[in-house]
Amino acid sequence: MKYRLYGIVVLLFFLAWRTLDGLVEGDWGRLEGGLSNLSVFFSESMWPPNWSVLEARSYPVCEQDIEFFCSVGYLGMMETLKIAFVSTILGFIGAIFFSSLAARNLMPLSIALPARVFLSAVRSLPSLIWAILFVIVIGFGPLSGVLAMTFYTIGYLGKLQYEVFEGMPNDPLEAGRAMGLGRSSILLNIVIPENSNHLLSQLMFMFEYNVRHGTVIGIVGAGGIGYYISTYLKFLQYDKVLALLILIFIVVVVIDLLSMAVRSFVNEEGDVRKPTWLMLLKNFGI
Amino acid sequence: MSDDAILSLNGLVIGYNEPLCKPITLEVRPGEIIAILGSSGIGKTTLVRTIAGLVRPLEGDFDLHVERRGGLGYIPQRLGLVRHATVAHNVSLGARLNIPWSRTMFKERKERTYDAIRTLGIEEKASEPVRRLSGGQQRRVATARTLAQRPQLMLADEFLGELDQHNVDIVLGAVQGLVSKGTAVIMVEHHEDNAKEFATRVWEIKDKCFYDMSIEEWEIHSLKGEEE
Numbered sequence: 081m082k083y084r085l086y087g088i089v090v091l092l093f094f095l096a097w098r099t100l101d102g103l104v105e106g107d108w109g110r111l112e113g114g115l116s117n118l119s120v121f122f123s124e125s126m127w128p129p130n131w132s133v134l135e136a137r138s139y140p141v142c143e144q145d146i147e148f149f150c151s152v153g154y155l156g157m158m159e160t161l162k163i164a165f166v167s168t169i170l171g172f173i174g175a176i177f178f179s180s181l182a183a184r185n186l187m188p189l190s191i192a193l194p195a196r197v198f199l200s201a202v203r204s205l206p207s208l209i210w211a212i213l214f215v216i217v218i219g220f221g222p223l224s225g226v227l228a229m230t231f232y233t234i235g236y237l238g239k240l241q242y243e244v245f246e247g248m249p250n251d252p253l254e255a256g257r258a259m260g261l262g263r264s265s266i267l268l269n270i271v272i273p274e275n276s277n278h279l280l281s282q283l284m285f286m287f288e289y290n291v292r293h294g295t296v297i298g299i300v301g302a303g304g305i306g307y308y309i310s311t312y313l314k315f316l317q318y319d320k321v322l323a324l325l326i327l328i329f330i331v332v333v334v335i336d337l338l339s340m341a342v343r344s345f346v347n348e349e350g351d352v353r354k355p356t357w358l359m360l361l362k363n364f365g366i
Numbered sequence: 367m368s369d370d371a372i373l374s375l376n377g378l379v380i381g382y383n384e385p386l387c388k389p390i391t392l393e394v395r396p397g398e399i400i401a402i403l404g405s406s407g408i409g410k411t412t413l414v415r416t417i418a419g420l421v422r423p424l425e426g427d428f429d430l431h432v433e434r435r436g437g438l439g440y441i442p443q444r445l446g447l448v449r450h451a452t453v454a455h456n457v458s459l460g461a462r463l464n465i466p467w468s469r470t471m472f473k474e475r476k477e478r479t480y481d482a483i484r485t486l487g488i489e490e491k492a493s494e495p496v497r498r499l500s501g502g503q504q505r506r507v508a509t510a511r512t513l514a515q516r517p518q519l520m521l522a523d524e525f526l527g528e529l530d531q532h533n534v535d536i537v538l539g540a541v542q543g544l545v546s547k548g549t550a551v552i553m554v555e556h557h558e559d560n561a562k563e564f565a566t567r568v569w570e571i572k573d574k575c576f577y578d579m580s581i582e583e584w585e586i587h588s589l590k591g592e593e594e
Contacts (some may be wrong), residue, residue, distance in 0.1 A: 251442045254446060259463060259517075261435050262435075273450055273451040
């Protein structure tokens with residue numbers, strides 16, 4: 081059985097390799113010198129990162145005691161975090177509603193199927209396209225970003241959630257139904273608590289995803305740190321772009337640590353030993 | 367059907383694709399304790415699941431004269447507990463069912479939950495998630511949930527398994543309290559001793575035949591079987 085699985089993985093790898101070869105039409109020469117180009121670009125244009133992005137902007141005048149709070153890095157990151165937070169929470173609540181309609185063990189097929197079609201339709205547009213649509217409809221700014229990422233979150237989390245719901249053990253649902261609990265009561269008191277570990281993990285993953293994608297949708301004018309990255313790219317200030325990318329990386333790592341801490345309250349690992357902040361930082365080698 | 371029956375089976379044929387036994391016609395009255403006996407895979411669980419409304423009968427039907435919401439208590443074989451939720455949350459699922467909407471509803475629900483928890487002797491575990499509890503403790507939580515629910519008919523599928531005699535006595539004592547208030551109990555049981563001690567009636571499924579006997583009739587029947 082184990083060797084058959086290895087065989088399948090090797091077969092899939094060769095299939096992927098052949099497909100890639102077809103895509104580049106056998107012209108592998110393009111890769112030649114790619115690494116040296118990257119190293120020249122990185123050493124000459126990006127390195128060292130320009131940390132002036134963490135200093136106060138020249139305009140408007142900074143009224144804060146600490147200069148950092150008026151910096152491009154702080155203001156852009158905070159806006160991205162706010163957009164990601166609001167859209168993750170709104171999207172999560174919307175996704176719970178639609179995924180409970182789409183789960184086959186909670187709803188009849190006549191309701192589950194249209195709900196799945198809706199989630200597929202919402203998910204089929206990437207958050208960037210949603211952002212462009214909302215920028216056209218309501219104009220530039222964070223509201224377009226919030227709406228774009230909320231819609232994408234509903235589509236993406238909705239699918240993950242209904243798959244988790246469908247994979248849960250059947251006996252708590254059957255007990256609830258036999259006892260006479262209503263659908264909403266079963267959802268709120270059985271399905272959500274039983275899957276709390278997965279749901280929290282998905283919530284934190286989606287928040288992290290939205291922070292990362294907040295940078296991309298900012299480029300089309302939907303607010304956040306992406307707006308500044310887009311501006312620096314236009315003016316070829318790659319060292320400032322690198323500084324902002326490092327900032328995003330740090331925030332993503334912090335969210336990952338938070339995710340571990342939050343999930344420890346509901347998973348079985350937490351029964352044995354609750355992770356301390358020190359332990360989490362040590363795990364990440366910080 | 368007599369007026370006081372809370373459950374009547376009318377030519378009920380149970381099974382998934384093929385009938386597991388001949389049509390069953392009988393009635394259950396308040397305060398009765400029925401033990402379903404039979405070897406593994408004979409159809410005991412299917413019968414209980416059919417009465418719980420989770421499996422469609424192949425033929426015939428049944429009338430359940432209990433409140434639609436909360437009138438039926440059910441402890442499945444795998445207990446049906448929410449593993450990641452606390453003991454108190456699980457027990458409160460039963461308590462929330464039969465309390466009418468009022469200003470004191472939440473207070474009453476909490477009282478009923480903790481009464482059931484105390485009766486089953488698991489008050490120290492009330493705020494712990496169920497997944498941390500032993501198999502025997504989880505069975506007590508499932509019983510407490512039904513106790514807090516105060517149903518008119520209780521269905522239990524092997525709910526005394528994994529319990530030592532001390533805990534069997536606690537659980538049966540709690541269920542006896544429900545029975546004294548008029549609840550009828552139908553339980554799938556593997557241990558004939560528990561059935562003898564507790565049940566007033568026995569349903570036995572054997573060789574695709576269904577037998578409905580009083581406990582005395584069943585004792586004589588099983589003695590005869592041993593002699594043969």
